[in-house]
Amino acid sequence: MLILGINAYHGDVAAVLLHDGALVAAIEEERFRRVKHWAGFPEQAIQECLRIAGASPADIDRVAVSRNPRAHLWRKAMFAVRNRPDPRLLADRARNAFNVTRLYTRLSESLALPVDHVRRRIDFVEHHPAHLASSFFASPFEEAAVCAIDGFGDFVSTSSASGAGSRLRVSDRVFFPHSLGLLYLAITQFLGFSRYGDEFKVMGLAPYGEPIFADRIRQLVHVDEDGEVRLNLPYFSHWSQGVAMTWDDGEPSIGPVFTPLLETLLGPARQRDDALDARHEAMAASLQLVHEECVFRVLRALHRRTRQSRLCLAGGCAMNSVANGKVRAQTPFSEVYIQPASGDNGTALGAALHSWHARGGRREFVMTHGYWGPEFDNDEIARDIHGVDTAGRVARQRIDDEETLCQWTAERIADGKVVGWFQGRMEWGARALGNRSIVADPRRADMRDIINTRIKFREKFRPFAPSIAVEALDEYFVDAVPDPFMIQVYPVRPDKREVIPAVTHVDGSGRLQTVSRESNPRYWCLIEAFRALTGVPVLLNTSFNENEPIVHRPAEALDCFLRTNMDVLVMGNHVLEKLSN
Numbered sequence: 001m002l003i004l005g006i007n008a009y010h011g012d013v014a015a016v017l018l019h020d021g022a023l024v025a026a027i028e029e030e031r032f033r034r035v036k037h038w039a040g041f042p043e044q045a046i047q048e049c050l051r052i053a054g055a056s057p058a059d060i061d062r063v064a065v066s067r068n069p070r071a072h073l074w075r076k077a078m079f080a081v082r083n084r085p086d087p088r089l090l091a092d093r094a095r096n097a098f099n100v101t102r103l104y105t106r107l108s109e110s111l112a113l114p115v116d117h118v119r120r121r122i123d124f125v126e127h128h129p130a131h132l133a134s135s136f137f138a139s140p141f142e143e144a145a146v147c148a149i150d151g152f153g154d155f156v157s158t159s160s161a162s163g164a165g166s167r168l169r170v171s172d173r174v175f176f177p178h179s180l181g182l183l184y185l186a187i188t189q190f191l192g193f194s195r196y197g198d199e200f201k202v203m204g205l206a207p208y209g210e211p212i213f214a215d216r217i218r219q220l221v222h223v224d225e226d227g228e229v230r231l232n233l234p235y236f237s238h239w240s241q242g243v244a245m246t247w248d249d250g251e252p253s254i255g256p257v258f259t260p261l262l263e264t265l266l267g268p269a270r271q272r273d274d275a276l277d278a279r280h281e282a283m284a285a286s287l288q289l290v291h292e293e294c295v296f297r298v299l300r301a302l303h304r305r306t307r308q309s310r311l312c313l314a315g316g317c318a319m320n321s322v323a324n325g326k327v328r329a330q331t332p333f334s335e336v337y338i339q340p341a342s343g344d345n346g347t348a349l350g351a352a353l354h355s356w357h358a359r360g361g362r363r364e365f366v367m368t369h370g371y372w373g374p375e376f377d378n379d380e381i382a383r384d385i386h387g388v389d390t391a392g393r394v395a396r397q398r399i400d401d402e403e404t405l406c407q408w409t410a411e412r413i414a415d416g417k418v419v420g421w422f423q424g425r426m427e428w429g430a431r432a433l434g435n436r437s438i439v440a441d442p443r444r445a446d447m448r449d450i451i452n453t454r455i456k457f458r459e460k461f462r463p464f465a466p467s468i469a470v471e472a473l474d475e476y477f478v479d480a481v482p483d484p485f486m487i488q489v490y491p492v493r494p495d496k497r498e499v500i501p502a503v504t505h506v507d508g509s510g511r512l513q514t515v516s517r518e519s520n521p522r523y524w525c526l527i528e529a530f531r532a533l534t535g536v537p538v539l540l541n542t543s544f545n546e547n548e549p550i551v552h553r554p555a556e557a558l559d560c561f562l563r564t565n566m567d568v569l570v571m572g573n574h575v576l577e578k579l580s581n
């Protein structure tokens with residue numbers, strides 16, 4: 001059975017394809033459109049999934065969509081009656097409502113199949129069950145507690161469940177307008193980070209400050225012993241006034257969700273171009289602290305109900321890698337699974353897995369790596385390289401022996417060069433995991449500034465992450481567990497912080513990715529070659545891009561390499577080195 005899963009008309013739209021319950025391909029539309037978090041319809045991601053599977057649209061048995069416009073209708077109506085929201089809110093809601101007719105039409109056009117054919121095959125999977133399914137059904141756990149925390153989806157912001165085999169039983173939900181994701185969004189906006197998905201910047205800023213505003217931020221939210229979340233609503237506008245949102249054909253955007261009252265509590269809001277100062281750092285630290293307190297309270301309540309030792313997390317808040325790394329220490333859960341696309345992109349996967357298991361499918365698939373996108377062979381790469389005029393600027397060669405290729409590259413990294421590393425299948429999820437990565441020497445403290453000023457042009461406070469050979473994890477990190485998806489932050493051992501300063505954040509932590517020979521042989525080989533040269537089994541790994549979605553095709557990697565001050569580009573077996581650097 002072939003199941004197409006899609007997240008459509010939302011942020012981070014994506015498509016995945018399951019064959020008999022096993023994942024074949026998973027891709028975000030932003031990589032094709034070259035606009036971050038692309039919202040709309042995942043047209044090209046669908047086509048690429050089919051191409052990878054060697055399937056035609058007529059082969060698709062089910063189309064699972066990670067929205068259910070009929071979910072919680074009664075509750076939505078009651079909310080409107082009780083709260084009499086501003087007509088602008090109702091107008092916004094109507095404008096952004098999920099339009100089923102439009103979805104049928106668009107799918108029918110995209111797949112070149114009659115509307116009726118498509119309509120008969122669609123499963124609408126509510127947003128939160130899709131989040132839950134994306135984690136539990138991809139996890140190695142036969143039984144687990146499962147939790148999804150986000151802004152909102154289908155009127156829900158937090159859901160807790162028990163997973164066993166092919167069953168997922170939702171036990172608790174937090175409904176609109178209460179939401180931990182929305183609290184994080186509000187303070188992120190308050191701090192002047194107004195673009196969709198900017199929350200991770202606030203998380204990166206937090207370790208620079210002291211949480212002196214924690215008591216004030218605690219006034220905005222309450223989580224009780226049962227994990228019930230309550231926002232102090234007068235500080236928020238999303239439930240009473242219109243919030244400008246766009247979800248179609250472009251970068252998604254969400255207008256301010258806080259009211260002027262928030263400034264009476266926290267002082268003046270920062271404007272986007274204002275300098276960041278100690279007050280903003282303290283506010284970020286306070287938000288992160290309170291967010292963690294709230295999340296751990298929700299998780300402890302879930303543990304009391306389920307008595308499971310294993311936990312699967314999903315939802316936008318499961319992208320908070322700092323909180324994720326503390327779950328085992330702060331809650332009774334001893335094992336945690338989070339797949340790499342835990343944001344709304346992952347609901348495409350969850351919808352498909354949900355649909356498969358609802359039809360009695362077997363549980364055999366476990367997501368152990370994140371490489372589910374397109375790949376390009378050496379001939380395709382060569383064609384793109386030959387199509388670009390690099391005469392006099394770049395030396396090219398092809399190195400077919402993998403060990404020699406890794407040795408050649410490791411020598412340049414150890415020599416301080418910044419290397420674009422483009423290999424195999426593109427990553428699923430927001431993190432580059434060694435297939436569309438920029439890699440560099442983590443031992444050089446100045447490497448952050450070098451990459452920031454020469455290539456990435458991003459905020460200086462944001463940390464860079466380490467890829468580490470899984471065998472060396474305990475040698476470098478405190479109480480960490482292997483994580484191939486770079487979604488948990490752990491303390492770097494104090495004696496190693498000076499060894500890898502470029503990937504150690506200001507608080508001594510690192511958002512690590514463990515690399516094993518099994519999950520990514522070529523990347524592991526590169527790290528091993530670097531270890532043989534330097535004694536350090538760690539590389540600085542940042543996504544291969546320059547303020548854009550991660551590069552997808554060789555041509556985009558070449559373009560990024562040539563327009564920035566990257567020194568070396570390794571694509572498949574082809575290596576390019578700038579002569580002037």
Ligand SMILES: [Fe+2]
Nearest residue numbers: 150153316344
């Ligand atoms: Fe979500």
